[in-house]
Amino acid sequence: GAVVSQHPSRVICKSGTSVKIECRSLDFQATTMFWYRQFPKKSLMLMATSNEGSKATYEQGVEKDKFLINHASLTLSTLTVTSAHPEDSSFYICSARVSFSGGGTYEQYFGPGTRLTVT
Amino acid sequence: AQSVTQLDSHVSVSEGTPVLLRCNYSSSYSPSLFWYVQHPNKGLQLLLKYTSAATLVKGINGFEAEFKKSETSFHLTKPSAHMSDAAEYFCVVSERDSSYKLIFGSGTRLLVRP
Numbered sequence: 001g002a003v004v005s006q007h008p009s010r011v012i013c014k015s016g017t018s019v020k021i022e023c024r025s026l027d028f029q030a031t032t033m034f035w036y037r038q039f040p041k042k043s044l045m046l047m048a049t050s051n052e053g054s055k056a057t058y059e060q061g062v063e064k065d066k067f068l069i070n071h072a073s074l075t076l077s078t079l080t081v082t083s084a085h086p087e088d089s090s091f092y093i094c095s096a097r098v099s100f101s102g103g104g105t106y107e108q109y110f111g112p113g114t115r116l117t118v119t
Numbered sequence: 120a121q122s123v124t125q126l127d128s129h130v131s132v133s134e135g136t137p138v139l140l141r142c143n144y145s146s147s148y149s150p151s152l153f154w155y156v157q158h159p160n161k162g163l164q165l166l167l168k169y170t171s172a173a174t175l176v177k178g179i180n181g182f183e184a185e186f187k188k189s190e191t192s193f194h195l196t197k198p199s200a201h202m203s204d205a206a207e208y209f210c211v212v213s214e215r216d217s218s219y220k221l222i223f224g225s226g227t228r229l230l231v232r233p
Binding site for chain 2: 044112
């Protein structure tokens with residue numbers, strides 16, 4: 001099956017610094033990846049859609065200058081949290097979209113998530 | 120806009136008894152619906168999906184769900200709970216535009232008592 005990895009799995013950074021999270025599709029190519037944020041005991045909130053070779057599409061209320069997304073290749077998307085603050089502490093999850101049957105149906109495969117703690 | 124409502128934040132069952140996790144959806148047109156499971160420290164795993172074929176969908180690990188358009192429901196069931204089923208379950212609806220974005224419900228935590 002399709003495997004998506006994330007690195008790092010956990011990261012602690014100081015307030016004001018930036019941190020980069022990588023999302024990789026290991027055995028397939030993904031033109032579209034998604035970034036989600038999950039607060040403790042809460043659901044997943046879609047932050048942005050990452051398209052290979054073009055700018056990411058951000059959901060309403062998500063600061064594009066704070067959460068920089070780069071999808072430079074068909075197997076890698078990165079999320080950089082810039083000038084992190086304690087309120088950015090959260091669980092960040094990526095997914096990669098795979099199409100089947102000549103593009104008629106899609107499925108998303110999720111990474112294991114990255115726990116970010118900003119002190 | 121599409122949305123899903125998971126009616127129970129927590130469900131507790133005894134091992135060996137049936138499981139019912141409830142989900143209602145709101146959609147302007149025929150939706151694609153999914154159930155995902157999230158175990159602690161593990162990625163989300165797809166249990167099953169409905170994409171306008173058979174209304175009774177069978178998934179992995181003995182789970183199944185029935186799409187009922189008249190009730191706008193997509194409840195998840197399993198005849199007999201196992202301790203390993205304890206996890207967070209998410210009902211999800213997919214946008215039918217070209218983005219195919221997933222919209223997650225609030226989640227239901229399933230507890231399985233010995």
